[in-house]
Amino acid sequence: MGTVSIKDVAARAGVSPGTVSNVLNRPEKVAGDTRARVEAAIRDLGFVRHGSASTLRAGHSRTIGLSVIDIGNPFFTDVAAGVEDVASERGYAVILGNSSGSRMKEERNLLVFAEQRVRGVLITPSDEDGARLDRLRERGISVVLVDHPAERSGQCAVAVNDVTGGAMAVSHLLGGGADRLGYVGGPAAIRQCQDRRRGAEQALAAAGRDPGDLLELAMPAMTARAGQQAAEKLLADRSLPDALFCANDLLALGVLRGLLQAGVRVPDDVSLIGYDDIDFASASTVSLSSVRQPTYKLGRVATELLLDECDNPDTHAHQQIMFQPDLVVRESTR
Amino acid sequence: MGTVSIKDVAARAGVSPGTVSNVLNRPEKVAGDTRARVEAAIRDLGFVRHGSASTLRAGHSRTIGLSVIDIGNPFFTDVAAGVEDVASERGYAVILGNSSGSRMKEERNLLVFAEQRVRGVLITPSDEDGARLDRLRERGISVVLVDHPAERSGQCAVAVNDVTGGAMAVSHLLGGGADRLGYVGGPAAIRQCQDRRRGAEQALAAAGRDPGDLLELAMPAMTARAGQQAAEKLLADRSLPDALFCANDLLALGVLRGLLQAGVRVPDDVSLIGYDDIDFASASTVSLSSVRQPTYKLGRVATELLLDECDNPDTHAHQQIMFQPDLVVRESTR
DNA sequence: TCCTACGATTAAAACGTATCAATCACAATC
DNA sequence: GATTGTGATTGATACGTTTTAATCGTAGGA
Numbered sequence: 062m063g064t065v066s067i068k069d070v071a072a073r074a075g076v077s078p079g080t081v082s083n084v085l086n087r088p089e090k091v092a093g094d095t096r097a098r099v100e101a102a103i104r105d106l107g108f109v110r111h112g113s114a115s116t117l118r119a120g121h122s123r124t125i126g127l128s129v130i131d132i133g134n135p136f137f138t139d140v141a142a143g144v145e146d147v148a149s150e151r152g153y154a155v156i157l158g159n160s161s162g163s164r165m166k167e168e169r170n171l172l173v174f175a176e177q178r179v180r181g182v183l184i185t186p187s188d189e190d191g192a193r194l195d196r197l198r199e200r201g202i203s204v205v206l207v208d209h210p211a212e213r214s215g216q217c218a219v220a221v222n223d224v225t226g227g228a229m230a231v232s233h234l235l236g237g238g239a240d241r242l243g244y245v246g247g248p249a250a251i252r253q254c255q256d257r258r259r260g261a262e263q264a265l266a267a268a269g270r271d272p273g274d275l276l277e278l279a280m281p282a283m284t285a286r287a288g289q290q291a292a293e294k295l296l297a298d299r300s301l302p303d304a305l306f307c308a309n310d311l312l313a314l315g316v317l318r319g320l321l322q323a324g325v326r327v328p329d330d331v332s333l334i335g336y337d338d339i340d341f342a343s344a345s346t347v348s349l350s351s352v353r354q355p356t357y358k359l360g361r362v363a364t365e366l367l368l369d370e371c372d373n374p375d376t377h378a379h380q381q382i383m384f385q386p387d388l389v390v391r392e393s394t395r
Numbered sequence: 396m397g398t399v400s401i402k403d404v405a406a407r408a409g410v411s412p413g414t415v416s417n418v419l420n421r422p423e424k425v426a427g428d429t430r431a432r433v434e435a436a437i438r439d440l441g442f443v444r445h446g447s448a449s450t451l452r453a454g455h456s457r458t459i460g461l462s463v464i465d466i467g468n469p470f471f472t473d474v475a476a477g478v479e480d481v482a483s484e485r486g487y488a489v490i491l492g493n494s495s496g497s498r499m500k501e502e503r504n505l506l507v508f509a510e511q512r513v514r515g516v517l518i519t520p521s522d523e524d525g526a527r528l529d530r531l532r533e534r535g536i537s538v539v540l541v542d543h544p545a546e547r548s549g550q551c552a553v554a555v556n557d558v559t560g561g562a563m564a565v566s567h568l569l570g571g572g573a574d575r576l577g578y579v580g581g582p583a584a585i586r587q588c589q590d591r592r593r594g595a596e597q598a599l600a601a602a603g604r605d606p607g608d609l610l611e612l613a614m615p616a617m618t619a620r621a622g623q624q625a626a627e628k629l630l631a632d633r634s635l636p637d638a639l640f641c642a643n644d645l646l647a648l649g650v651l652r653g654l655l656q657a658g659v660r661v662p663d664d665v666s667l668i669g670y671d672d673i674d675f676a677s678a679s680t681v682s683l684s685s686v687r688q689p690t691y692k693l694g695r696v697a698t699e700l701l702l703d704e705c706d707n708p709d710t711h712a713h714q715q716i717m718f719q720p721d722l723v724v725r726e727s728t729r
Numbered sequence: 730t731c732c733t734a735c736g737a738t739t740a741a742a743a744c745g746t747a748t749c750a751a752t753c754a755c756a757a758t759c
Numbered sequence: 760g761a762t763t764g765t766g767a768t769t770g771a772t773a774c775g776t777t778t779t780a781a782t783c784g785t786a787g788g789a
Contacts (some may be wrong), residue, residue, distance in 0.1 A: 064775090077739045077740075078739090078740095080738060080739075082777055083737095085776095090736095110776080111510070111775050112447070112512065113511070113775080113776090114447070114777090117447045117448050117744050118775080120744075122447065133469070135467070138472065142493070156489075159476070166483075177488065196441070200398070341679075344648045345679060398745090402746095413749095413771095416748085417747095417768085419746095444745090444746080454747095
């Protein structure tokens with residue numbers, strides 16, 4: 062009834078538990094017929110290995126932790142898809158943690174990862190406190206930063222150049238004849254927001270404009286709801302810029318909805334550009350211009366780096382990879 | 396160095412390992428000052444409990460498995476948000492498995508869950524094979540069906556009435572004067588698709604029409620991409636109905652894009668309604684009519700049932716909960 | 730025939746925690 | 760002063776696996 066262990070399998074196959082373990086972990090070490098007998102016993106008894114016992118004895122598990130800022134954002138589900146594909150190819154399970162941008166929840170997720178003795182952690186940190194991650198590394202848990210450049214060498218990181226992306230977006234807006242520009246950002250602690258704003262300012266400067274001209278609006282979240290609130294605020298202030306750059310597409314879609322509801326025409330009255338090029342950007346009321354990132358690849362590459370670090374700790378060389386974004390022009394900036 | 400165990404904590408606090416374990420699991424059983432001493436030692440040493448050892452000894456873990464059909468679908472991320480909130484409130488971690496509609500991947504995820512000895516499993520099954528789930532139950536793993544009615548009593552299930560929902564959608568289309576109706580569904584194995592179609596047929600019958608009139612198109616996936624392909628197929632066949640009901644919003648958004656690209660006007664030439672009322676439905680080019688489900692609540696309630704079953708196995712009474720959907724009318728059916 | 734070598738298998742010892750019966754200290758009761 | 764009771768703590772054991780050294784059996788070389 063209860064649970065069938067390696068011993069039961071051994072008994073039925075007429076071998077010792079050690080041999081069963083070998084069949085499970087180093088099948089090449091055991092003779093053909095014994096192996097067949099053991100495999101038959103496993104099947105007959107419906108044995109499934111006790112992962113915890115295995116982890117306990119082996120000192121490490123076959124799981125990795127993935128901590129993201131907002132699983133409701135298609136950007137992160139795409140990343141997660143890439144992560145999961147690579148992980149399951151290599152026999153790893155993924156524990157998903159959603160920080161929702163809350164430092165406390167992120168902390169709790171990392172604690173869970175540590176308790177589960179995950180082999181490694183993939184994280185898009187929600188702030189710049191690298192010390193927590195170092196504490197994980199001290200525990201022997203590899204950490205790879207996702208969508209975040211390395212603060213220093215000695216770690217792997219996979220990111221997309223957000224400064225360039227921000228600059229692309231804003232010089233596109235300027236090229237379209239925009240004069241008064243606004244930036245709708247997210248929480249100040251989120252690096253992506255800062256970098257994209259910096260890129261925006263650089264583009265302004267490059268066009269001979271004062272970077273201080275950029276009207277900035279920082280929302281507490283990067284969701285469609287927050288975007289709609291941003292639009293309402295902009296409308297209430299009677300200071301509507303003629304071009305808006307949003308830190309991500311969810312914000313932009315929310316802004317778009319808010320503007321259209323108020324009778325503001327996009328792009329005639331206001332040009333609008335988002336960031337991430339999520340699937341829905343091209344399907345919106347007015348299709349949304351955006352900055353595309355190699356999202357799925359980000360997840361894949363990060364996971365490959367992490368598992369390489371886990372599986373070949375001696376030969377592994379840390380890498381910091383930086384992809385470049387692409388501008389995607391659609392109706393909202395024409 | 397490596398890892399600090401309960402013994403190290405015990406030594407530093409001058410107590411036995413058993414006491415440390417008590418501090419961790421039944422703090423009320425241990426005297427105030429000893430507890431304080433132990434907690435200090437835990438903090439000083441940076442001890443974190445070894446989840447695997449704990450699971451091994453206790454015979455059960457503090458994790459649950461969540462298996463969904465498509466994590467790229469906002470419907471499921473909403474469900475997952477509800478699950479995660481309840482789980483973390485009660486100190487459980489969630490292992491997420493994405494079956495992508497593939498039976499094989501679902502199977503593999505369930506195997507991972509079994510190996511990890513999760514306490515229970517929440518699953519939106521991708522087909523009707525309940526035997527696999529019974530095998531989990533034999534192992535002492537509770538299973539709650541999510542967005543799927545129970546096939547029999549003796550299990551918990553939380554669902555939304557898809558037949559009603561399908562009927563709502565189609566009678567709305569009929570009420571708008573639709574004549575030739577089409578249904579864009581997903582894989583035949585997915586129950587939601589069947590039920591929504593059945594509801595559609597019932598609505599036709601109720602209106603005195605032949606249910607066989609429903610033009611049916613079954614796509615291999617329920618994604619926006621598949622929806623766009625569906626639109627292309629409908630256009631190529633020159634048999635475009637004047638009203639389309641799609642099995643979910645992603646399909647509908649894809650269909651919408653496909654139709655608009657071909658110059659078909661929505662809703663003038665073709666009325667269109669989706670299902671789920673995801674956030675993006677209201678933001679699309681032509682805002683999408685849909686059938687709303689209490690998604691987040693679905694996740695919450697399912698998790699509460701599961702954890703009740705896990706934590707109070709003796710007093711727990713299985714429940715089959717069925718929510719009702721709501722019709723949301725927008726531009727695409729006006 | 731004896732010895733060596735080698736491949737296949739085994740026996741036993743961990744891994745870090747939870748649990749439970751046993752022990753202890755000490756106060757309350759007779 | 761002996762007994763009982765109570766609350767706090769301890770010691771020992773078991774959970775299911777992996778791993779290492781040891782053992783076994785057999786074949787090949789001398």
